[in-house]
Amino acid sequence: KKTMNDTPVPPRFKVDDSEYSEVDVKTPLVTEPIDNTNALEARRCLINVVLMSVSFFFIFTAFGAIQNLEASIRQGNLGSVSLTALYFVNTLCCLFSPVLVDYMTPRYALAIGMLTYTIFVVTNFPQIADYYTLVPASALLGFGASFMWPAQGVYMTANAVYYSHSRGEPQTATIGFFNGIFWSTFQMTQIVGNLISSLVLSSSPSDNIQNVLFGIFLGSSVIGNVLILFVKVVPPLPTLFGGSPDSSTNILATNTRKPIKESLTSMVRLLFTAKMGLLIPYIFYVGFEQQYIFSDFTTSMVNSTLGSKNIGFVMTSFGAVDVVASFCVGKLSDIIGRVGIMLFGLVLHGCLATFLVFWKLYMTSWSTNSQWAIAISIASLWGIGDAIGNPLLSALIGSTFNDQTEAGFSNMKFFQCLAFALGFAFSSIGVSFMVETIIMLGSIVVSIICFSLLALLFQGEGINKPRAEEARLDK
Numbered sequence: 001k002k003t004m005n006d007t008p009v010p011p012r013f014k015v016d017d018s019e020y021s022e023v024d025v026k027t028p029l030v031t032e033p034i035d036n037t038n039a040l041e042a043r044r045c046l047i048n049v050v051l052m053s054v055s056f057f058f059i060f061t062a063f064g065a066i067q068n069l070e071a072s073i074r075q076g077n078l079g080s081v082s083l084t085a086l087y088f089v090n091t092l093c094c095l096f097s098p099v100l101v102d103y104m105t106p107r108y109a110l111a112i113g114m115l116t117y118t119i120f121v122v123t124n125f126p127q128i129a130d131y132y133t134l135v136p137a138s139a140l141l142g143f144g145a146s147f148m149w150p151a152q153g154v155y156m157t158a159n160a161v162y163y164s165h166s167r168g169e170p171q172t173a174t175i176g177f178f179n180g181i182f183w184s185t186f187q188m189t190q191i192v193g194n195l196i197s198s199l200v201l202s203s204s205p206s207d208n209i210q211n212v213l214f215g216i217f218l219g220s221s222v223i224g225n226v227l228i229l230f231v232k233v234v235p236p237l238p239t240l241f242g243g244s245p246d247s248s249t250n251i252l253a254t255n256t257r258k259p260i261k262e263s264l265t266s267m268v269r270l271l272f273t274a275k276m277g278l279l280i281p282y283i284f285y286v287g288f289e290q291q292y293i294f295s296d297f298t299t300s301m302v303n304s305t306l307g308s309k310n311i312g313f314v315m316t317s318f319g320a321v322d323v324v325a326s327f328c329v330g331k332l333s334d335i336i337g338r339v340g341i342m343l344f345g346l347v348l349h350g351c352l353a354t355f356l357v358f359w360k361l362y363m364t365s366w367s368t369n370s371q372w373a374i375a376i377s378i379a380s381l382w383g384i385g386d387a388i389g390n391p392l393l394s395a396l397i398g399s400t401f402n403d404q405t406e407a408g409f410s411n412m413k414f415f416q417c418l419a420f421a422l423g424f425a426f427s428s429i430g431v432s433f434m435v436e437t438i439i440m441l442g443s444i445v446v447s448i449i450c451f452s453l454l455a456l457l458f459q460g461e462g463i464n465k466p467r468a469e470e471a472r473l474d475k
Contacts, residue, residue, distance in 0.1 A: 042166035045159035048231045049178050052110065052155065053185035055231075058224030059117050060186060062217035064294075065193030066124055068315055071299045071427065072308040073210070078131060080428035082138040083295070086120075087421030089142030094414035098267055098406040100147040106155035111228050113148020116141045118221040126210045146413065153409035156182060157398045158234040172399040173334070179398070180330035183391040187326050190319020190383075193217075198312025266407040267414070275400060276411055278454040282342070283412050285447040286389040287419030289349055292440050293318065293382050295424060300433040301356065301378075305363055305371045318379035318386075325387035338392050339455040343448060345388030350444045352381055353437050360433060419443075 070079035101109050123129060123137035156178050164174035200213045270276050298311045306314065333341055359374060366374070393412065401408030426436055 042163050044232055045163040048159050049156055049181055051227060051231050053182045055224045055228040057185050057189055058220045059114050060189040061193040062121050062221045063117050064189045065197045066217060068194060068294050068298050068311055069197060071295055072303045072311060077428050080424055082134045084421060084424040084428050085135050086138035086142040087417050087424060089139045090146050090417040091414060091421050093143050093146035094410055094417060097147045097150045097410045101151045101154060101406050106151040107231055107233060109147045109151035113144040114225050114228055116144025118225055121218050121221045125214050149413045150406055150409040153394060154405050157405050162234055175398045176330060176395045179391050179395045184323055184326040187319060187322040190322055191316050194312035194315040194319060198309060201309040266404060267410045270404055270407040271411055275458060278450045280415055281446045281450045283415040284419045285443040286393055287416030288423055288440060288443050291420045291423035295427055296433055296436050302375055306375060314375045314379050317376045318383040321380040321383035322387045325384045326391055329388050329391060333392060338396060341388055342392055342451060345385040346444050346448050349385040350441060352378055353440045357437055
């Protein structure tokens with residue numbers, strides 16, 4: 001029986017970029033904790049995730065607030081058309097995102113993808129925004145986001161794998177921990193971005209006020225683009241004891257790139273597996289509920305009762321609750337598992353969507369103070385459900401499809417973006433708020449059924465494994 005003294009010491013990788021090999025994110029995993037000499041690199045992985053999270057914060061402080069306002073501040077249906085173009089292009093390009101992430105590597109995919117967000121912000125200035133600038137920029141952003149988001153998932157998972165094995169901690173628990181860092185930081189964009197938009201738009205009735213607003217958002221976006229340049233590649237992890245990696249936990253399977261044909265078909269093959277098939281309705285719901293609160297709720301409910309300048313204030317309450325709930329959801333899932341919490345989020349959104357139907361029918365008979373109270377209450381409670389959806393779904397994809405992360409996250413973004421695109425398309429062609437609410441409720445019912453089946457059929461495969469149980473089993 002071999003001991004740690006018999007094993008070769010893993011090679012040392014300095015933090016300086018020149019000492020890293022620019023490897024694809026797919027590297028062999030260790031099956032035992034690696035030597036303590038790599039503690040510096042493990043800390044570097046944590047710094048990578050924090051830097052990436054802060055970069056996304058600055059990018060989406062700008063984009064999130066603009067998206068909430070787009071359908072309300074643009075003349076005609078320019079805002080809805082531009083967002084429809086964004087998410088339809090994003091949906092189509094998601095088919096090719098495994099290839100793009102594979103060949104660009106996640107670091108470069110993140111940097112290039114974020115640049116398209118900055119171009120989108122520039123075209124939103126009043127002097128520039130029209131069908132010939134904003135719609136093409138939105139389509140370009142759809143292309144950039146198609147590989148940026150899968151790269152985010154793969155890069156974070158790669159850092160989590162290295163970090164967990166270097167510290168001898170459960171892999172799924174570390175993935176959940178890193179997702180918690182990212183999503184709690186990301187959700188703060190709804191607070192900051194919406195607060196900025198409402199404060200600026202309420203400060204002056206001048207025609208130049210939109211230039212001030214988009215100038216602030218452009219500065220925020222540029223900061224995000226600069227920060228992402230400082231993330232490092234994930235160091236390669238040598239397999240200890242001379243053995244081959246365990247394929248059941250091998251998130252980063254090989255040092256060689258897949259052939260293009262294999263990368264293109266990996267997403268389609270995964271699509272026809274039972275696990276992904278049962279997850280698709282939930283993925284679609286997560287995308288549609290975000291479009292519903294960002295577009296339908298703000299345009300049909302908040303703008304029609306409180307005005308466009310107050311959209312940011314209402315959505316700030318959504319973002320604030322989202323941040324706090326994201327932290328609490330991560331802790332609860334560590335204790336009781338994911339399934340119960342995810343089903344609770346579905347039921348909560350179903351109840352809120354049902355209430356919105358009655359609010360729409362009787363809103364004219366309520367006072368302004370009542371409208372404010374209802375709008376903030378709905379936005380806040382919706383934030384709880386939203387805090388459950390994205391973080392736990394990302395953690396579930398990372399741990400359930402841990403040997404096919406690019407394909408798993410590409411499928412996730414494909415169906416999320418398809419839901420976004422359909423929602424904005426419905427708005428741009430005049431589909432009523434009531435009809436979209438019925439679609440929302442239908443997606444919730446189907447998601448509850450399919451996700452419950454997923455939990456029952458694959459309950460022994462980590463779908464609902466709390467962190468405490470995982471740690472006990474890993475020992």
